[in-house]
Amino acid sequence: MQVSVEAGEGLERRMKIDLPFEQVEVEVDKRLQKLARTVRLPGFRPGKVPMKVLRQRFAGQVHQEVFGEMVQSSYEDALTQASLRPAGMPRIEPEIDLDEKRLSYTAVFEVMPEFELASLAGKSLKRPLCELTDADLDAMVERLRVQRKTWTPVERPCQSGDQVTLSFTGTVDGEAFDGGSATGLTIELGASRMIPGFEEALIGASVGEQRTLDLTFPEDYQAAHLAGKPVRFEVTLDAVTEPALPAVDAEFAKAFGVEDGDLDRFLADVRANMERELKERLNARIKERVMDLLVEANPLDLPSALVENEMNAMAGKMAQSLGGAKLNLPPSLFEAGARRRVALGLILGKIVNEHSLKVDAGRVRDIIEQMASTYDQPQAVVDYYYSDRERLGAVEVVVLEDQIVELMMEQLTVEDETVDFAELTNPTPEL
Template sequence: MQVNETVNDGLKRGYQITLSAAELDEKVNEKLTEAQPDIEMKGFRKGKVPMALLKKQFGDRLLGEAMQESVDGAISKHFEETGDRPAMQPDVKMTNENWEKGQDVEVELSYEKLPEIPDFDAGSISLERLVVTPDDAAVEDALNSLAENAKSFDAKDGASEDGDQVVIDFLGKVDGEAFEGGAAEDYPLVLGSGSFIPGFEEQLTGKTAGEEVEVKVSFPEDYQAAHLAGKDAMFETTVKEVKAPKAAEIDDELAKNYGAEDLEALKGQIKERLAAEYAGAARQVLKRKLLDELDGKVSFDLPPSLVQAEADQIAHTLWHEENPDHQGHDHDKIEATDEHMKLAERRVRLGLLLAELGRKNEVQVTDAEMTQAVMAQARQYPGQERQFFEFVQQNPQMRQQLQAPIFEDKVVDFIIEKADVTDKDVSKEDLEAAVEALEDEDTAA
């Protein structure tokens, strides 16, 4: 077998692989010799069928297998010897398309190899980590929110006001005809909650128990039920009760309702939850700072195919975000812009760098971490968790999608541990501003 280099341009590589007819014939003979002891044929004892007869009967069938195995073996050997790692699936095609038995096989192999990633000293990176300690005011805000969620409603005399709860029966009609899902009895509606069609709740303000109201509204143009979108409707509504909100007391009883032993225990749980939320937000900011540092410190050639694929994906995703009503992919090709290409270059560069750092330092995603990720994803499909687990097990691409962010975060943590990180105490507002700045950058990108 001969392997000749035909392309060596940057990261692009091309090779002509020639597999001689004699090598193919030898490979077929090897396969027949291996199988001969187990072959039975009429007129011959098991394992005693002559090689010539075996070749006549099975040779053509084994020729294709021998050809594929030989080419695959040659390609695997090539990557082992050169150390090249293809950026994407290599392109392999037979160049003598009119090949006939007895001729040499000529195959063209082309790919873009992954670049050599330069080493860098993680200890040379200086980062600032924002630290927020939950204060009493934050705990009180959280307690007030819990009390608001736990509020009750007591019957009252007089007209309904914004914030009151009205218990209503209603029957909705469009063009004089009742429609499915447009009726309910004893429905508790909090006025001002915005949970009903725009304009509905306002027309029930100032009403008393026992009043009957014709509520006239228009369904929004983008209403989820297409047959109702944009249409005028009238709801025959009866106000059965008017109730005023009663705030829950912030005491031990409230704490017990939320699973804590007493109020002090609930405050402790709130502090822990707030601390975890602040730490998560601070890590987002720290990770972005780290990626910005890495992007400025390390430079190497990028495989054009990877950059183009990433830019196309970015352009496609952003187009769908700007056109949410277009769910399918039956649209014209979306061309990536210079901005998309610039963002793609950054993502590919950082992705390759983190992947190489993880490989060199043997960063691994454990089975337990994968199971936790699958379980978290499965919760989005209540009642179908088992089917989701089976889908993930049978779908390598899905497993890779779940594994990739875990691996990236572990590599980021590995670098942060070696970097020079200084903690800086800041206020909650400062942290929120830093997170908003990240979101603004992502939106601009």
């Protein structure tokens, strides 16, 4: 078997394999002879069909079968011989010329990129530090109160923060449009659920009052045929309710799982959950910053096959998160994230190999036991993870990434920065 390789654009390789014609012919003859014992053709008794006739009728089909099988069996050997690591399935271009006694094929594929890891020495990283305060605890309790707020009817003009029930009809250029009317719609004023100006224009309205709102759809409105157009809404206010927050008392504590309603125990539980979330957020931010530095320091040519696979996987996960909805989303929507994931996968794999890293089994168990401690039957949760290789593997990946982060931190110049709990848990997107 002769193997030659040509480099294409980027990571593409064209590997040509010449198959031994004599070996193929021997196998074809063997199969034709076997076929001769059973084949039925008009004018011939079973088992008496001349080989010349068999060749005329079946040689082409048998050649194709043998050729296909030899492509499958020779491809891996050719890769080994050429010392290539493909990044995806090949495209096979067959070349068959029986008259010239030539059987070959060209496998076209991308290879995994070869690269040297760049050191992070000399680069700096800001490590976030945060201490949980009593004010943070108070703010969290207030958030929990807001989550369990109730609504009470009021006989006054509505104001921001109220929940109102209304009916409206919208027109563009004097014509009604799909989705432009509703009856009995409930919204919270100030929640920015409606287009800009709609909720603000209702402030001060009373039950039964009608208002005309002349507004404009945003330029980036989801319905392209309405984007940027002026719209008129005729609105009738049907009801107004104001929020009522529950008292922080025994009943409130019971609602969050403290059966005896002990407020001290409730606050201790809330603080413990906040401490746990704080630790996770700090670790996640450090990990993200280390990964950013690794990607920046190691620019790679990425196999398009791996990027496309990752984009498809991300699209599938999004559809699953939306209840399995059939979404026709453009690949470009996921491309940036997919490229980052593929790059990180290659870089982290290189680090693991070069440093001979092994997953710390003790840390894996610590994480699983910590997660299990929040359930009523911790051991059942531990068994749940250790009984399934896929679930356990997901935790092992997290631990291995943590080990890589710690290793990279040794190369970096670390500068501590203080952040507060609210900023860490509700970060403002960077523009």
